[in-house]
Amino acid sequence: MDQIVNVNEFQELARQALPKMYYDYYSGAAEDKHTLKENVEAFSRIMFRPRVLVDVSKIDMSTRILGYPISAPIMIAPTGNHMLAHPQGETVTAKAAAACNTIMIVSCMSSCTLEEVALSCNAVRFLQIYVFERRDVTAQVVKRAEKAGYKAIVLTVDVPKLGRREADIKNKMIPQKLRNFEGLTEVQPSEGSGVEAFASRALDASLNWKDIEWLRSITKLPILIKGILTPEDALKAVEAGVDGIVVSNHGGRQLDYSPATITVLEEVVNVVKGRIPVLLDGGVRRGTDVFKALALGAQAVLIGRPIVYGLAAKGEDGVKKVIEMLKNEFELTMALSGCPTIGDITRNHVRTEDERLKSNL
Numbered sequence: 001m002d003q004i005v006n007v008n009e010f011q012e013l014a015r016q017a018l019p020k021m022y023y024d025y026y027s028g029a030a031e032d033k034h035t036l037k038e039n040v041e042a043f044s045r046i047m048f049r050p051r052v053l054v055d056v057s058k059i060d061m062s063t064r065i066l067g068y069p070i071s072a073p074i075m076i077a078p079t080g081n082h083m084l085a086h087p088q089g090e091t092v093t094a095k096a097a098a099a100c101n102t103i104m105i106v107s108c109m110s111s112c113t114l115e116e117v118a119l120s121c122n123a124v125r126f127l128q129i130y131v132f133e134r135r136d137v138t139a140q141v142v143k144r145a146e147k148a149g150y151k152a153i154v155l156t157v158d159v160p161k162l163g164r165r166e167a168d169i170k171n172k173m174i175p176q177k178l179r180n181f182e183g184l185t186e187v188q189p190s191e192g193s194g195v196e197a198f199a200s201r202a203l204d205a206s207l208n209w210k211d212i213e214w215l216r217s218i219t220k221l222p223i224l225i226k227g228i229l230t231p232e233d234a235l236k237a238v239e240a241g242v243d244g245i246v247v248s249n250h251g252g253r254q255l256d257y258s259p260a261t262i263t264v265l266e267e268v269v270n271v272v273k274g275r276i277p278v279l280l281d282g283g284v285r286r287g288t289d290v291f292k293a294l295a296l297g298a299q300a301v302l303i304g305r306p307i308v309y310g311l312a313a314k315g316e317d318g319v320k321k322v323i324e325m326l327k328n329e330f331e332l333t334m335a336l337s338g339c340p341t342i343g344d345i346t347r348n349h350v351r352t353e354d355e356r357l358k359s360n361l
């Protein structure tokens, strides 16, 4: 493991460790995969404005999300089907999250039940949900999450229908049994992508802003909305009374040619005006990316694919290594930018592509 020097190297190790169908599922994205690539490339167009002669002998990366302390603003994004990557699935990922003192957002599409994940570690966990046509199924999962000690519900809103992931269609991708829904709704054999077949049968494509009230009526837990890409929707989320939003394009797996998340973060932050936390995911592969997201107003970032690549390649140690490498890089970026604490990171520490283009006029 010592030979692995950055998070990107885990992707090739995961490719070697996994059957092609599963690697394609994890690494895949919608159609031309334009958004997938843009998520990463857009970070590389943001440059730093480092400050010098600041005492950076001690760096404090710790922060709080919804009041819960974490060691650094780096959390685990919800990703489904971890048993495709490791026989013990999400229980292993959750242990790594606990060891790194961060929050894991557990997907409702997990291969382990949400109770098994809860029992495996006492880290702070949020539960991500989809709303199914059968509202009773979603409601039951929310109730179970409350009972199992999950601290927030993350409602994913960018999947009224599943995006076209062509590799999954070609591979006739068969997802794991969805143990959270056993006896309630099942994955069935299909001609193309089994994930798509399940989604088209189960999801409620009529979900809309009024339904936030319904969700609020069935839980006292804080509600975050994941999948916001415009200031218009960010404002609606604030008006709907949610407790946080995640700027996300589902890692480029839904609407291809959606903008890279880092390019829309600032306009979202500007309308939210600090009323609720704004998180971001999509393409975060370096500690420098974490810093850029914070400088543009995010409270924390979520990591998707690198976590499952770490899990597939090296199990719990792999997930821990992914998080630790990002933390170490972030710590160094803070030091080299002259920011000893999270609160010292400001908008003035980065220069976006827009600013660079304007300054060349």
Ligand SMILES: Cc1cc2nc3c(=O)[nH]c(=O)nc-3n(C[C@H](O)[C@H](O)[C@H](O)COP(=O)(O)O)c2cc1C
Residues within 6 Å of the ligand: 025, 026, 027, 039, 077, 078, 079, 080, 107, 108, 109, 128, 156, 226, 248, 249, 250, 251, 252, 253, 281, 282, 283, 284, 302, 303, 304, 305, 306, 308
């Ligand atoms: C294999 C895989 C499964 C995913 N499953 C879910 C899911 O169940 N629920 C959800 O809200 N997002 C899901 N996502 C999206 C992630 O939460 C996140 O938005 C995205 O992966 C972030 O981009 P990144 O992979 O570039 O870090 C999934 C992503 C991947 C790659």
Ligand SMILES: CCCCCCC(=O)C(=O)O
Residues within 6 Å of the ligand: 080, 109, 130, 159, 162, 195, 198, 199, 202, 203, 250, 253
């Ligand atoms: C019921 C929706 C299926 C979604 C599958 C998990 C997911 O979000 C993904 O991107 O894959």
